[in-house]
Amino acid sequence: MDEAGFLALARPGLRTLRPYDPGLDLVALRRDCPGLVELGSNENALGCSPAARAAAQAALEQVHRYPDPSGGALKSALAGALGVGSEQLMLGNGSHELLMMLAQAFAGPGDEVLASRFGFAVYGLAAQACGARFVQAPALPAGHAMPLGHDLDALAAAVGPDTRLLYLANPNNPTGTWFPRAALEGLLAALPPRLLVVVDEAYHEYTTDPALQSAVGLLPRFPNLVVTRTFSKAHGLAGLRLGYLVAARGLVAVMERLRESFNANGPALAAAVAALADTAHLARVRQANAAAREALSAALKARGLAVSPSQANFLLVAFGRDAGAIEAGLVARGVVPRPMAGYGLPDCLRLTVGTPEDNQRLLQALDEAMA
Ligand SMILES: Cc1ncc(COP(=O)(O)O)c(C=O)c1O
Incomplete structure (x- = not known):
């Protein structure tokens, strides 16, 4: 029996359910691009305690x-x-x-x-x-x-x-x-x-x-x-x-x-x-994120981009009709954003706030992709 056959046996709610979309294929990207800057999953840029x-x-x-x-x-x-x-x-x-x-x-x-x-x-x-x-x-x-x-x-x-x-x-x-x-x-x-x-x-x-x-x-x-x-x-x-x-x-x-x-x-x-x-590690994480979040948001706005206000460790950025091309341009340069089409926001990308070095690489890749 194929998937459609089993779906007919499953609870009706599963017929319209699409599995959680974790974003781009990180396993393949890590294999193909050493030194990847991973900004797609809102992970902690400084790591754990x-x-x-x-x-x-x-x-x-x-x-x-x-x-x-x-x-x-x-x-x-x-x-x-x-x-x-x-x-x-x-x-x-x-x-x-x-x-x-x-x-x-x-x-x-x-x-x-x-x-x-x-x-x-x-x-x-x-x-x-x-x-x-x-x-x-x-x-x-x-x-x-x-x-x-x-x-x-x-x-x-x-x-x-x-x-x-x-x-x-x-x-x-x-x-x-x-x-x-x-x-x-x-x-x-x-x-x-x-x-x-x-x-x-x-x-x-x-x-x-x-x-x-x-x-x-x-x-x-x-x-x-x-x-x-x-x-x-x-x-x-x-x-x-x-x-x-x-x-x-x-x-x-x-x-x-x-x-x-x-x-x-x-x-x-x-x-x-x-x-x-x-608690000292957590305080460092919070403080570093707040500073990097503000700096990254300002740098993106300085490039004419609309950036949502954020209290988290990521920014939602509107790129208009170019979002798909920018996403491809970032990935080609070893920077992973999170595409937002699944959220009904195809003109946006979500970018995790990284370390200052990660954010520098992001901005450089962005400048090249937008040129
Ligand atoms: C708003 C929100 N809630 C919950 C989660 C789930 O996180 P976890 O299952 O890792 O605790 C996430 C993960 O990205 C999230 O963004």
């Missing part, structure tokens, strides 16, 4: 053992850092896994899952995989101070009787835009308490705007709030796959029924504990 790497290496001695199924040491470190109870935490094989599981647990056929247009691609996948209808509220218009960012009023207006879950990212990927915690508070107060609101804070540790505080502080007031975070971005542990969510303990207890028993692996758990403790 040396203490985290050492902890992961030490944990490899125990790979014949299953990891701690509850991730107790990491949960208690996270609980202390966030000021929540350990029972309010759930660990995932990346936050991607948790975003998918939330829909699996709380939505299904006949239900709606809501997100903003130009939100993170996984929200639509999560909705379709569980058989729910994916609804997208309009994003803020291009001329707005937060172009293509989340319009919280439009999201509130799009909530209907069948809406079970609302996903928002703060800051958002791929736009880099954000909203202040006060605006989120207003949204939560306006929504029915039966609707679960998932605030995806994958890039939270990179943020520098004081108005952009974490939603974790709102959990005591809003039991329908779920906050997801990850060690993949500012903590630099994307390859180990570790994310977490913070929510009401009752919600975590329900989600735990679905969790695969050893979804967070031993080296990842050990590395994450060490990464959390290395």
Whole structure:
């Protein structure tokens, strides 16, 4: 039986689902182009804490053992850092896994899952995989101070009787835009308490705007709030796959029924504990990213390009009809951007903020490609 045959046997939601698009083929590009500058996946330009790497290496001695199924040491470190109870935490094989599981647990056929247009691609996948209808509220218009960012009023207006879950990212990927915690508070107060609101804070540790505080502080007031975070971005542990969510303990207890028993692996758990403790490394990462983000944004704007405001470690840049040619020109010069056609933004590329040297190579390649 071919794919179409098996698809006929699968849940109806899978018929329209397109697998997550990870961008350009990095394995082939790395093989063909040594010294590649990889700016397509919003990874940490400075890498992880040396203490985290050492902890992961030490944990490899125990790979014949299953990891701690509850991730107790990491949960208690996270609980202390966030000021929540350990029972309010759930660990995932990346936050991607948790975003998918939330829909699996709380939505299904006949239900709606809501997100903003130009939100993170996984929200639509999560909705379709569980058989729910994916609804997208309009994003803020291009001329707005937060172009293509989340319009919280439009999201509130799009909530209907069948809406079970609302996903928002703060800051958002791929736009880099954000909203202040006060605006989120207003949204939560306006929504029915039966609707679960998932605030995806994958890039939270990179943020520098004081108005952009974490939603974790709102959990005591809003039991329908779920906050997801990850060690993949500012903590630099994307390859180990570790994310977490913070929510009401009752919600975590329900989600735990679905969790695969050893979804967070031993080296990842050990590395994450060490990464959390290395606050000096995280501060360096945040500071270096903020400086490089500003410098790169200014350099791109000086070339006449429209650059979205960003609180994350990437910039969304509009190249107009030349985007495809610029993308090819960058790749030919060993610089990997993220094409945005899959997000309905074919005239844009998303560029991860690299080290100052990476950004210099990007700008040089861009100047040659644009010439
Ligand atoms: C907004 C957002 N949320 C979640 C994720 C998933 O990250 P991970 O599964 O590595 O934790 C990403 C990854 O790019 C992201 O951009």
